[in-house]
Amino acid sequence: MNRLETLGLRVSRGPSSDGPMRREIDGSLLGGVAAGIAKRTGFEVGMVRVVIVVAALATSGFGAAAYVVGWLLIPAAGAESSIGTRALRDKRGLGLAAGLTSILVLGLIVASALNAPWVTSLAVPLIVCVVGLALIWRNAPAAELDILRGLADPVAKTGSGTRSRRLLRMLLALALLLLGLVALLGGHDKSIQLLRPLGGILLLIGSIATALGPWWLRIARDLVAERQARIRAEERAEMASRVHDSVLQTLALIQRRAGDSHQVVQLARAQERELRSWLFDGQPPGSIDGQAVTVAGAVRLIQQDIEAKHGMPVDAVTVGDCELDDDLTALLGAAREATVNAAKWSDADVVSLFAEVEPDSVSLFVRDRGRGFDPAAVPADRKGLAESVQARMARRGGSVTVRSAPGEGTEIGLTMPRGAERRRS
Amino acid sequence: MTDSRPRVFLVDDHGMFRAGVRSELAEEVNIVGEAADVTPAITEITQCVPDVVLLDVHLPGGGGQDVVAAVKAGHPEVKFLALSASDAPEDVIAVIRAGARGYVTKTISGSELVDAIRRVAAGDAVFSPRLAGFVLDAFAAGTAPEVDRPSFDPELDQLTAREREVLRLIARGYTYREVARELFISVKTVESHVSSVLRKLQLSTRHQLTRWATERRLT
Numbered sequence: 001m002n003r004l005e006t007l008g009l010r011v012s013r014g015p016s017s018d019g020p021m022r023r024e025i026d027g028s029l030l031g032g033v034a035a036g037i038a039k040r041t042g043f044e045v046g047m048v049r050v051v052i053v054v055a056a057l058a059t060s061g062f063g064a065a066a067y068v069v070g071w072l073l074i075p076a077a078g079a080e081s082s083i084g085t086r087a088l089r090d091k092r093g094l095g096l097a098a099g100l101t102s103i104l105v106l107g108l109i110v111a112s113a114l115n116a117p118w119v120t121s122l123a124v125p126l127i128v129c130v131v132g133l134a135l136i137w138r139n140a141p142a143a144e145l146d147i148l149r150g151l152a153d154p155v156a157k158t159g160s161g162t163r164s165r166r167l168l169r170m171l172l173a174l175a176l177l178l179l180g181l182v183a184l185l186g187g188h189d190k191s192i193q194l195l196r197p198l199g200g201i202l203l204l205i206g207s208i209a210t211a212l213g214p215w216w217l218r219i220a221r222d223l224v225a226e227r228q229a230r231i232r233a234e235e236r237a238e239m240a241s242r243v244h245d246s247v248l249q250t251l252a253l254i255q256r257r258a259g260d261s262h263q264v265v266q267l268a269r270a271q272e273r274e275l276r277s278w279l280f281d282g283q284p285p286g287s288i289d290g291q292a293v294t295v296a297g298a299v300r301l302i303q304q305d306i307e308a309k310h311g312m313p314v315d316a317v318t319v320g321d322c323e324l325d326d327d328l329t330a331l332l333g334a335a336r337e338a339t340v341n342a343a344k345w346s347d348a349d350v351v352s353l354f355a356e357v358e359p360d361s362v363s364l365f366v367r368d369r370g371r372g373f374d375p376a377a378v379p380a381d382r383k384g385l386a387e388s389v390q391a392r393m394a395r396r397g398g399s400v401t402v403r404s405a406p407g408e409g410t411e412i413g414l415t416m417p418r419g420a421e422r423r424r425s
Numbered sequence: 426m427t428d429s430r431p432r433v434f435l436v437d438d439h440g441m442f443r444a445g446v447r448s449e450l451a452e453e454v455n456i457v458g459e460a461a462d463v464t465p466a467i468t469e470i471t472q473c474v475p476d477v478v479l480l481d482v483h484l485p486g487g488g489g490q491d492v493v494a495a496v497k498a499g500h501p502e503v504k505f506l507a508l509s510a511s512d513a514p515e516d517v518i519a520v521i522r523a524g525a526r527g528y529v530t531k532t533i534s535g536s537e538l539v540d541a542i543r544r545v546a547a548g549d550a551v552f553s554p555r556l557a558g559f560v561l562d563a564f565a566a567g568t569a570p571e572v573d574r575p576s577f578d579p580e581l582d583q584l585t586a587r588e589r590e591v592l593r594l595i596a597r598g599y600t601y602r603e604v605a606r607e608l609f610i611s612v613k614t615v616e617s618h619v620s621s622v623l624r625k626l627q628l629s630t631r632h633q634l635t636r637w638a639t640e641r642r643l644t
Contacts, residue, residue, distance in 0.1 A: 313532055315532070315554050315555070317596045317597075318558060318562075319558050319562045320562060349534065350598075352554060352597055352598025354558070354596045354598065356561070356596075365597045367597055367599075
């Protein structure tokens, strides 16, 4: 209905404007060529449109081709250059145009073989239109693209489209089907007897594809979407644990130290650095492996980490060094946990971290002069020491000594036999 | 009153740090002068002859060991306590081998620093955990003899088992008093162990020590 009104058929001439012709995008149905002509000549837009449509039909498509060429070559009002000049610089667009032309020519050859002269007569305008629209599609500004998209929607949109779109698609499929059947059943021209059924089958396939294609597409898309959702869920779980280990811990610390602006800034900086290295360099936070390859390097990492995150100075001393293996990574993981515990609970001024690499074992001592605790009276729900330190060490054949008393500080001693030594025994 | 306080000279190229130490220690020690570089430090120290020189390991005009060597030549009674923020072990060992009586990190608290200065002034050695770690590392190649002779060991190239034990505890963050309690010995004995280690460190000609330092530099 609306469209008919915009096409309103009053023949009257208003004032014409001077200057070069420009396409009028505002309120245009397609490229604004008709509106541009109307403004330039002073005729009513609707009438210009009718003339163009009639001309397109009367010239068996050449009018439509002329419209597309106009769209390409006439700059839009307010724009500096036409889409055509931009398209000339678009190498891939030109390649696409060449490809489309070749496909169309191929189709025309098939059509002429099928003895359908009316297709051949449409060939040139058809090629010009398709190639022109492809170039416009690739090079037009966003506003014009929206118009094109709106036109393409009824054909391209999946089954979820409105009823009129589905109807349009069904009509298209029906037309193709009829054409295919006609080609299959009609005519017995000897020269093309073999090609005829082939063409008919092609048209049938095209018909089925047009009718059911969107539905197939939707099924495929649903499958892909489902798989992506699953992957995303797994990633989210992984991310949640990482974020808990780093960002949430830091936020908790910032809340506890809200009064100390210097500390808060330091914490925020450290977290930012860590987050950046995670997001952009792919280094997961909170892990020892993957960042350090030796015991001394890992001890240094723990030191930096605890100093940055907990604002607790760590006095780290390493004697000797060796490369990390799985056992030693577990040892250092336990050491980190013990150091975090000391930083969190001890209220000491400094935590001492001492690592000694000996030929047959690696020892690590985490010591603070803080408030200490009674190792026998640790509540069962305090999992840090039992789970993260003792169980972790035990699983790998290491041992843990805990020396602490209320008011006398704490020392956690961790010893892990070295791999070669254990294999020997 | 003034006489009982040790006379201290500060050598550090960071004015902020000197000012900080000055204000922190003013009560406990008598700061007789300060310098920011090797040459002025040598001149002024030989002039005022303090009890203890707090010496930064890294100075713009050279290492702290140059100051130690130059001053020791004329005034062997001046004692040096090396001090640094972050330290390459070979530099620390170089200062110690030049004649410094101890080494502490700049993160040390004011009271601990006063304690260390008193100790050095009294002729004892001061080992921070880090220095203890360096020494253990440097002497790691040799195996210690089982004989326990704390203060007098002719074997300069090796640490005794007891010395190792003491150093390990210091490296773990134990104070001398805590080390003494842990090993059931007196604080005095701990001090003599540490002094013995210091002497070995300074006098040992063992090539492992230089090789160790070279290796550390390479890595």
